[in-house]
Amino acid sequence: MTAFLKEVDYYEYYYFRFAGSGKGTQSKILAQKLNLFYFEAGGFSRQLAKTNSSIKEIVDSGRLIPEEEMTKLVFDYLEKNVPLEKDILFDGYPRFVGQFEALRNWMASRGKKIDWVIFLEVDEEESIKRLSSRRVCPKCGSVYNLITNPPKKDTICDVCQVPLFQREDDKEEVIRRRFEEYKKNVLPLVDFIRNEDFFIKVNGEAKIEDVTAEILEKIGIFPK
Numbered sequence: 001m002t003a004f005l006k007e008v009d010y011y012e013y014y015y016f017r018f019a020g021s022g023k024g025t026q027s028k029i030l031a032q033k034l035n036l037f038y039f040e041a042g043g044f045s046r047q048l049a050k051t052n053s054s055i056k057e058i059v060d061s062g063r064l065i066p067e068e069e070m071t072k073l074v075f076d077y078l079e080k081n082v083p084l085e086k087d088i089l090f091d092g093y094p095r096f097v098g099q100f101e102a103l104r105n106w107m108a109s110r111g112k113k114i115d116w117v118i119f120l121e122v123d124e125e126e127s128i129k130r131l132s133s134r135r136v137c138p139k140c141g142s143v144y145n146l147i148t149n150p151p152k153k154d155t156i157c158d159v160c161q162v163p164l165f166q167r168e169d170d171k172e173e174v175i176r177r178r179f180e181e182y183k184k185n186v187l188p189l190v191d192f193i194r195n196e197d198f199f200i201k202v203n204g205e206a207k208i209e210d211v212t213a214e215i216l217e218k219i220g221i222f223p224k
């Protein structure tokens with residue numbers, strides 16, 4: 001296990017945001033297994049929205065924060081919070097060719113490179129169904145999914161016994177809009193890098209453990 005962690009110390013990963021692909025789950029598992037700093041763009045945006053009303057408006061409507069603004073905010077945050085020797089798993093960033101190039105340059109300035117891009121492929125309608133089934137506890141913040149991870153009782157938090165709610169950006173119409181943006185913005189990025197050695201495509205519809213196993217196998221790591 002020690003050797004395993006050492007071996008992968010220098011890897012830097014990132015995920016495409018493909019809404020509903022289960023990439024949040026996979027990202028957390030991988031970040032933990034591989035000892036990476038986990039950067040999640042969605043949570044980061046929502047955090048920003050708490051103190052910035054123009055960003056709040058963008059996030060609530062399911063649109064994306066303008067490319068250059070987002071890039072600056074992300075790098076500022078990472079420079080303050082991640083020591084140079086720690087590698088980063090990006091979840092949901094970058095989403096555009098321009099952001100990708102900015103990230104590559106930023107990493108080069110830190111003496112790093114992009115080791116892997118993991119693309120989780122899923123069916124669009126399946127994703128929309130899964131994502132719009134997400135519910136959150138207003139009290140403790142626990143996240144449930146009525147399909148993949150339901151609470152024990154109806155739509156009540158297991159811990160707090162209070163009704164769960166649906167976040168504004170988990171509503172179906174918002175998710176559909178996000179998919180349209182996704183296709184407009186991210187697919188050109190996929191085309192831009194799909195022939196690179198670091199680009200890996202994985203079936204995002206398999207069971208969680210199987211998706212993890214496929215990712216680790218494709219990046220050449222076989223933890224046992």
Ligand SMILES: [Zn+2]
Binds near residue numbers: 140142157
């Ligand atoms: Zn709760």
